[in-house]
Amino acid sequence: MTELDRRTPPDSRLPGEPATHRLRASDAGAAAQLLGYGLQPRLRPASAPQYAELIERHQSDVAFRDLVEHIADGLGLVVLDVGGTSGVALAATPGSPFELRLTDYRANLSADDRLLHGLIHVGIAAYGFPTSASLTDDDVRQASVQAVETFLRAGCLRLAEEHGDADPSTDQPETEQAWRLYLRRQPTRDTADGRVGVSTTTGMVKFAFERLVAAGLATRASDADGGTYRLLGRYRVAVRELAATAAYRELLDALAGAEHPTT
Numbered sequence: 001m002t003e004l005d006r007r008t009p010p011d012s013r014l015p016g017e018p019a020t021h022r023l024r025a026s027d028a029g030a031a032a033q034l035l036g037y038g039l040q041p042r043l044r045p046a047s048a049p050q051y052a053e054l055i056e057r058h059q060s061d062v063a064f065r066d067l068v069e070h071i072a073d074g075l076g077l078v079v080l081d082v083g084g085t086s087g088v089a090l091a092a093t094p095g096s097p098f099e100l101r102l103t104d105y106r107a108n109l110s111a112d113d114r115l116l117h118g119l120i121h122v123g124i125a126a127y128g129f130p131t132s133a134s135l136t137d138d139d140v141r142q143a144s145v146q147a148v149e150t151f152l153r154a155g156c157l158r159l160a161e162e163h164g165d166a167d168p169s170t171d172q173p174e175t176e177q178a179w180r181l182y183l184r185r186q187p188t189r190d191t192a193d194g195r196v197g198v199s200t201t202t203g204m205v206k207f208a209f210e211r212l213v214a215a216g217l218a219t220r221a222s223d224a225d226g227g228t229y230r231l232l233g234r235y236r237v238a239v240r241e242l243a244a245t246a247a248y249r250e251l252l253d254a255l256a257g258a259e260h261p262t263t
Contacts, residue, residue: 030054031068035077038088039098041216041234045087058082080241086233091241106207112181116201119178120208123152125239126252128231135240145206145226149187153201156182202226 034054037043045052058065059082072079076096080089092098109117127148128134128141156179163176185201198207209229212218217235221228242248 027064027067028071030057031064031071034058034068034088035072035075035079035090038079038090043087043216045084051087052084055082055084055087059084081234081237083233086237089234089237091238106211113199113204115178116181116185116204117208119182120148120152120201120205122242122245122248123155124148124205124208124212125242126248127151129236129239129243130252132243135236135243141231141236142221142228143209143231144224144228145202145209147225148209149202149205149226152182152205153187155179 034051037048037051037054043051045055058068069079072090075098076093077098078091078093080091082088090098106113106117124143128143134141159176159179160183182201185199185204187200188202189200198204206227209218209220209227212231212235213220213229216232217238218229218231221230
């Protein structure tokens with residue numbers, strides 16, 4: 001028995017409260033441990049038996065599930081999904097100590113590069129999950145660097161045809177600035193050592209995919225087409241949140257009729 005357990009009354013229920021609603025300090029520790037597993041996005045329940053046990057408890061014990069939600073809220077986290085295969089998917093609220101900052105993503109990004117990387121991540125999501133149905137099915141989705149770059153460039157060209165190709169101005173919405181900037185960047189430019197230039201759109205798409213891999217949202221499937229990646233279930237959960245944004249909907253509208261993946 002731990003020190004916390006010894007300090008916890010043997011029965012802290014209110015009069016008439018069911019036994020299933022009684023929680024001890026050790027339950028708080030278990031709830032925090034489950035969130036700790038969720039903060040390790042590349043960890044899977046299949047490789048951590050205690051993780052799998054906590055997920056099973058989360059799914060069967062309402063009081064424990066509520067406790068997890070309360071602790072997450074106090075930490076500035078939102079529990080997006082809990083699954084036996086993909087584990088716990090979390091998102092950080094603004095101001096949370098777990099919030100991803102631009103310096104964590106990539107150091108020394110210019111204002112233009114920040115807009116472009118934002119557009120590219122919306123593009124990957126739109127390519128992988130182009131319809132509402134694709135956000136709820138269980139199909140395994142794959143996307144390659146070259147396919148997403150082509151997909152994004154086609155959408156940006158459609159927007160240019162619709163709105164004109166004048167240089168972006170500071171008073172334009174960020175989404176509009178981003179697609180104009182995308183068209184001004186070269187898709188490829190080899191460096192002296194034969195690698196794709198990091199400031200090209202192809203290089204930026206590749207970097208975005210590698211960040212998804214580092215975050216446990218995708219895995220590299222092959223080297224085909226500049227790198228082909230398998231989009232994991234927890235990424236689908238994150239895209240469900242993104243799908244509610246205006247940028248996602250605008251890009252999907254612009255890309256209507258473009259070729260989408262079927263698997």
